Amino acid sequence: MKKTLYTLLIASILLTTNACTKLNETILDETSATGLTERQIADGIIAPVYALLPNIFLHTNYFALQEISTDEAILPYRGGTDWGDNGIYIAMHTHTYTSTDPNIRNTWNLILQSISRAVTAIDVLKTSKDEQSKVYLAEAKAMKAYYNLLLLDMFGLSFVKENLGETSKIIRGEEAVNYIKNELLAAEGDLLTNVGPGRMTKGAVWGLLARLHLNAAVYRNVYGNSFDFKTEDMDKVIEYCDKIINSGQYQLSRDYFAIFNSDNHDNKELIFAVDQRAELNGHNRMAYFSLSGDQFPLPAFPAANGTDGPGITPDYYRTWVNAYAPQDPTVDPRFYRQNLSIYSNPADSCVSEANFNMNRGILRGQQYGLIRRNGVFVRCGNGSFKVGRLFHDTRNRPTLPVDFTEQIDFTVAGSNYNTGYRVLKYEFSRKSSSGRNLGDADIIILRLADIYLMRAEAKLRKSNDAAGALTDVNTLRASRSLTTPPPPLNTMSLELLYRERGFELYWEMVRRTDMIRFGKYEDRWTEKTNSDKNKRIFPIPQTAIDGASNIPNYLVQNPGY
Structure with missing residues (x-):
């Protein structure tokens, strides 16, 4: 989308950002829009409908719910000091999550806010005289349906709200499926x-x-x-x-x-x-999330590294091994790509900035990379960058190699910084000075x-x-x-x-x-x-239930929570 669709803030519209289940929004009177064209108003009102998607898809929100709850990803309490977070990632993986889980709450709130913004946009766009508004109106309707699909998939319910002043109707099951289907079909023709x-x-x-x-x-x-x-x-x-x-x-x-x-x-x-393009200040953190804190992908940025987050489970890894045995899973190019010979040839230890590139896919075993000392990368005599075996220096464990193991679990040994094969599927953005900003994939x-x-x-x-x-x-x-x-x-x-x-x-x-x-x-x-079937969907956040308590039996907790 054009940059203006994400950044234009128009004076005529004030969007509230609360996560109230009633999906209320406040719109200022049109008389405050002096000097703005119909197109500017339309551009400004559609922008917030999309604007929270990067937050929903932040590594600790939707990713945590969809991946760490499964056999693909596990995030232990690293070294007893990192990613403890009051046990929420352990609970997510073991299906003992509760209605007070902050990642569940954040994901819910962001989706509810986005539905609210879509309702607001629809209300404005349906009376707009600008020719582009017909397309924007269809986009807002389809996005509202998409957000409701996310809610149905994760929380077992959807919200029906057609007018700003009304209280949302909560629907489930067949009714929700038909509602989302009809909303998508109604938008299709004008997209x-x-x-x-x-x-x-x-x-x-x-x-x-x-x-x-x-x-x-x-x-x-x-x-x-x-x-x-x-x-x-x-x-x-x-x-x-x-x-x-x-x-x-x-x-x-x-x-x-x-x-x-x-x-x-x-x-x-x-x-x-x-x-997530950089001009939109994207913050795709998928690359940063799994890499070691001692893997530095960018010679230009000695502060850009990983965070020793989730690895893949041995169970998921074994699906690859079993599928391709006796060959190594690398026979499938989706599993791994080697981009620099240093990873298999330690003698090749001096690499120019232009030629340094991280391997991609599922990373196993001893890792090689840029050597950092006192906050700067070590260089060879010709000015190129020294590349060698990595150790957990940033974790104050300089004798522990960055040697990713198949084993990863919640034991002390299985929770160490080197455990678990890691995933570098999304490219580490060359514009990101920290790994946490300008992730433009x-x-x-x-x-x-x-x-x-x-x-x-x-x-x-x-x-x-x-x-x-x-x-x-x-x-x-x-x-x-x-x-x-x-x-x-x-x-x-x-x-x-x-x-x-x-x-x-x-x-x-x-x-x-x-x-x-x-x-x-x-x-x-x-x-x-x-093996509790109730865990197929997540609990409705307790804050949402408390916020709707003035309407008896309006928002009822899902079974098992």
């Missing part, structure tokens, strides 16, 4: 096709409709022992996926990791994403690979069309052809399709939703034994 991926487009709506229909069986009966995947839903998944694939507008990337590069805004695989919400995988799953669930599903999956695998692509599969089943989603979409905040749909969320994995 554009060529303004993505940072704005809502027809393609984004088709992808969200496919995702809604694919998960509708869960949303209708979230606590069920099994799910009824209706034929008509699977037909719709296939229909909307066909529309996207046949549109010719999107393209699978030959280079898998280019999808997650800092300049991915123009990557043809992206359908809908959080616009767009965070992906929908991309074409997911469309192929959703269509394959729908074919399997509809009529056990293994041949059709296999074609979709192998088309996707073969597309990663910058290097040798992953070998084609010979058979297809729901179990293999689930595994393939884990290979293609890891760390992309779909794992929890996938695990529930495939009946895996109550399984056991590293440090997690809880």
Whole structure:
């Protein structure tokens, strides 16, 4: 989206930022808009509808709920000093989270605020005389539906609010599925096709409709022992996926990791994403989150490093090993890319700034990188940068190598700074002076690979069309052809399709939703034994329930909390 859509603040509109469940907003009288054009008003009112997406997708909000609650990511109390946070990440992983969890509360509040802003925008745009307002109105409606889809997926409910002065109606189950579907369909006709991926487009709506229909069986009966995947839903998944694939507008990337590069805004695989370009002061922290605090990716910035956050569980890692044994998982280019010989050739220890580049994907074993002493990087005699084995100097453990291990758990040994294989899927932004700012890679919400995988799953669930599903999956695998692509599969089943989603979409905040749909969320994995079906959806934050207490029985806590 244009910079002005995120930054223009117009004097005529004052948007409240409270997270009140009633979704109230305050709009100043139009007489205060002297001197502003209709276009300026329209630009200004649509901007806040998107503005909180970067906050929702912050590494400690939506990512924590969708990934650390699963078998893909685990975040221990590092060294007994870091990421303790009163046990919230341990609770998230073990499914003992509560209604006072701050990450759950923050995610809820941000989504509620965003719905509120969408309602405000709709109220203004429906009477605007500017020709662009018709498109903006459709975007606001579709974004409101998207935010409600997030709420339905995570909290089991959605909010219906059409007018500013009314109290929102809370809906669940079938009613919520139909509401979101109808809202997306109502917006589709007036949306554009060529303004993505940072704005809502027809393609984004088709992808969200496919995702809604694919998960509708869960949303209708979230606590069920099994799910009824209706034929008509699977037909719709296939229909909307066909529309996207046949549109010719999107393209699978030959280079898998280019999808997650800092300049991915123009990557043809992206359908809908959080616009994080640096001119918008993006703060994509996906690269920073998992790396070691002693990995410094940028010779230009000696303060830019990782934070020793989550690693992948041994259970998830073993899905790769088991799939490709006796070969190493690196046979699949989605698993790992080596970008600098130093990581396998320690003798190559002097590297120019232009040639230094981090490896990508899942990082294992001893790590090599820039050596920092007294806040500056060590240089070789020719002025290039010294590269060598890394130790945990920033953690005051200079004898502990940055040697990532398969083991990671909540024991003392398993919680050390070196435990767990790490993920560097999104590129560490070369503009980020700290790793915590100017992360300008767009965070992906929908991309074409997911469309192929959703269509394959729908074919399997509809009529056990293994041949059709296999074609979709192998088309996707073969597309990663910058290097040798992953070998084609010979058979297809729901179990293999689930595994393939884990290979293609890891760390992309779909794992929890996938695990529930495939009946895996109550399984056991590293440090997690809880099999309570109530944990499929999160508790409504206690602050929200307290805030709505003046309306009896309006906001009722989810079962089990």
